[in-house]
Amino acid sequence: MNRQLHRIMVYALLSIAAFVSVFPFLWLILGATNISPDILSGKTTPGHALFDNIVKLTQQVDLLQLFYNSTKIAVIATALTLVVASLSGYAFEIFRSKLSDRIFAGLLAMLSIPFAALMIPLFVIMAKLHLINTHTAVIIPTIASIFIIFYFRQATKSFPTELRDAARVDGLKEWQIFLYIYVPVMRSTYAAATIIIFMANWNNYLWPLIVLQTNDTKTITLAVASLLSAYVPDYGVVMVATTLATLPTLFIFFVLQKQFVQGLLGSLK
Amino acid sequence: MSGLKLRAVHKSYGSVEVIRGVNLDIEPKEFVVFVGPSGCGKSTLLRMIAGLEDISAGEINIGGKRMNEAEPSKRGIAMVFQSYALYPHMSVRDNMGFSLRFAGVAKAEITRRVDEAAKTLGLEALMHRWPKELSGGQRQRVAIGRAIVRKPDVFLFDEPLSNLDAELRVHMRIELARLHKSLAATVIYVTHDQVEAMTLADKIVVMRGGEIAQVGPPLKVFDDPDNMFVAGFIGSPKINFVKATVTQVGKGTISVGLASYNNIKIDFASKSNTLKVGDEVTVGLRPQHFSPKGGLTFKLTVELAEHLGSETFVYAGNATGELLTIATTTGRDLKIGQKFEAHFAPEKALLFDANGNRLR
Numbered sequence: 281m282n283r284q285l286h287r288i289m290v291y292a293l294l295s296i297a298a299f300v301s302v303f304p305f306l307w308l309i310l311g312a313t314n315i316s317p318d319i320l321s322g323k324t325t326p327g328h329a330l331f332d333n334i335v336k337l338t339q340q341v342d343l344l345q346l347f348y349n350s351t352k353i354a355v356i357a358t359a360l361t362l363v364v365a366s367l368s369g370y371a372f373e374i375f376r377s378k379l380s381d382r383i384f385a386g387l388l389a390m391l392s393i394p395f396a397a398l399m400i401p402l403f404v405i406m407a408k409l410h411l412i413n414t415h416t417a418v419i420i421p422t423i424a425s426i427f428i429i430f431y432f433r434q435a436t437k438s439f440p441t442e443l444r445d446a447a448r449v450d451g452l453k454e455w456q457i458f459l460y461i462y463v464p465v466m467r468s469t470y471a472a473a474t475i476i477i478f479m480a481n482w483n484n485y486l487w488p489l490i491v492l493q494t495n496d497t498k499t500i501t502l503a504v505a506s507l508l509s510a511y512v513p514d515y516g517v518v519m520v521a522t523t524l525a526t527l528p529t530l531f532i533f534f535v536l537q538k539q540f541v542q543g544l545l546g547s548l549k
Numbered sequence: 550m551s552g553l554k555l556r557a558v559h560k561s562y563g564s565v566e567v568i569r570g571v572n573l574d575i576e577p578k579e580f581v582v583f584v585g586p587s588g589c590g591k592s593t594l595l596r597m598i599a600g601l602e603d604i605s606a607g608e609i610n611i612g613g614k615r616m617n618e619a620e621p622s623k624r625g626i627a628m629v630f631q632s633y634a635l636y637p638h639m640s641v642r643d644n645m646g647f648s649l650r651f652a653g654v655a656k657a658e659i660t661r662r663v664d665e666a667a668k669t670l671g672l673e674a675l676m677h678r679w680p681k682e683l684s685g686g687q688r689q690r691v692a693i694g695r696a697i698v699r700k701p702d703v704f705l706f707d708e709p710l711s712n713l714d715a716e717l718r719v720h721m722r723i724e725l726a727r728l729h730k731s732l733a734a735t736v737i738y739v740t741h742d743q744v745e746a747m748t749l750a751d752k753i754v755v756m757r758g759g760e761i762a763q764v765g766p767p768l769k770v771f772d773d774p775d776n777m778f779v780a781g782f783i784g785s786p787k788i789n790f791v792k793a794t795v796t797q798v799g800k801g802t803i804s805v806g807l808a809s810y811n812n813i814k815i816d817f818a819s820k821s822n823t824l825k826v827g828d829e830v831t832v833g834l835r836p837q838h839f840s841p842k843g844g845l846t847f848k849l850t851v852e853l854a855e856h857l858g859s860e861t862f863v864y865a866g867n868a869t870g871e872l873l874t875i876a877t878t879t880g881r882d883l884k885i886g887q888k889f890e891a892h893f894a895p896e897k898a899l900l901f902d903a904n905g906n907r908l909r
Contacts, residue, residue, distance in 0.1 A: 440632060440634065442630045442631070442632050442634035443634050443636065445596075445599075445601050445628070445630065445634065446628070446630060446634035446636075447636075448600075448601060448620075448621045448622070449599060449600075449601070449621045449622060449626070449627065449628045449648075450622065450647055450648035450651060451620075451621075451622030451648055451651045451652055452622075452651060456651070461636060464638040465636075465637060465638060467638075
């Protein structure tokens, strides 16, 4: 009896958690099919305004350009971050010394510095490099992600040292061990990191808002925010834009879902 | 096949010295086993020979060439690891041919060598499987196959059987002995299992605290240990050490009395001139050397009897509380508490001084 009650309570709690997680998405999708007054009145049934909302959105923003900009930034930043963070994580764990441990501790300490404190110096640096209003300015500060370096370093602890030894006996140099052994063996870690980095870059708002100043360079996240800043926001259009903006991250997540879970479990071992 | 020479080889991590001046000669085609307790430095020494650890001082010479600075792949060695270390993202065939691919060997030659090794090890049916689809024994054979295809001068094995169950371990031990015979290769094998060491080795290297305690053929090391550590480490069940006192020192002979056993007197032929009457010494009595009759007589009471079928290990004591281990094939009827007499041929007894060194 107790066991059954326990089970019911677990399912009840999980149902609440699932509802809290899923409802905003559901409401987002339903909202995209409704007009603004219906959304504000709390209507949660499908409407007939989806096509109208899409047309209005395409009239207000250059959707293709926005997607191109966001995709370009997210893909390049993700690729570069993976390279830098995995190389750093590998090096910090495999070539451990007192000095490298201290450097790593220093890096971790820097995680506590809020981005707001770095914004102005970063802006000055980008201005001096004449990179304001370029995608490069958005990408560069994200590449050396301390959190992702930490994540790779922790995951590298589970990389068997005997594999590296075997590869050395087989005649591989360090970069070859990294490329031909470490990368394929740690693919779950890479998959999980890809999702985390891609989402962070796709959803990046504050820094792009500061450095991207013209419409042709702006990202989808900035466009959604600008739709909301109108005198009377059209929530149907906002919902359509937000739904479209969510699709790429959802796609990446579902493609890499299995590896994502494995990667997270692996990093906790 | 090449031999090896280690000369005054040292390894230190900061101020901690883990290998302390090892000198060793290994002949071509010899099967040498490094054996010793955990932390004695046997695996570190093997890794130094492989080039996976730098050496702090001394010289490692393989096939007549100094190899101190050579990369692992340039030393003419192949290594089999305890955890097999198969590349999990490659098939059995790719695992076995990987090193040859990096060495620039032609594809046809790689296929030929891999197929040849697979045939030797009975791996033909597994060539397209992934490591995770193999059993422990199969993985071990693939790891050995990966070593064979390189046609190395020296094979290095780092506790290769320790992850296998007891039955498979015996089976693989036989396979390894056969393989050594068919390849006629120089093999250096690390283990903490003295049964593996005794059964496989042409030469045993017993290590303790980063030093070599004794080198020699297995039976020579068993019968004629240099010190108490070697006598205690080699042999199962473990040798009995009994405290004794020197009662007489003659020309070429030393007599001792075993105080715990009614002052049983044992005469040793010894050239040692460091002992005098009254000195404390230790006598080593191998459990296997006890017999039902003849020689010295020990009156004992059975404390515990382990009947293994083919033989019985009897743990027996007397009023002093000291226990002796006796291995016998005639002890099936012995019961706990039973009084009996065990006999020991005095010429098989070993004498050690107060520092644990053998007196011959």
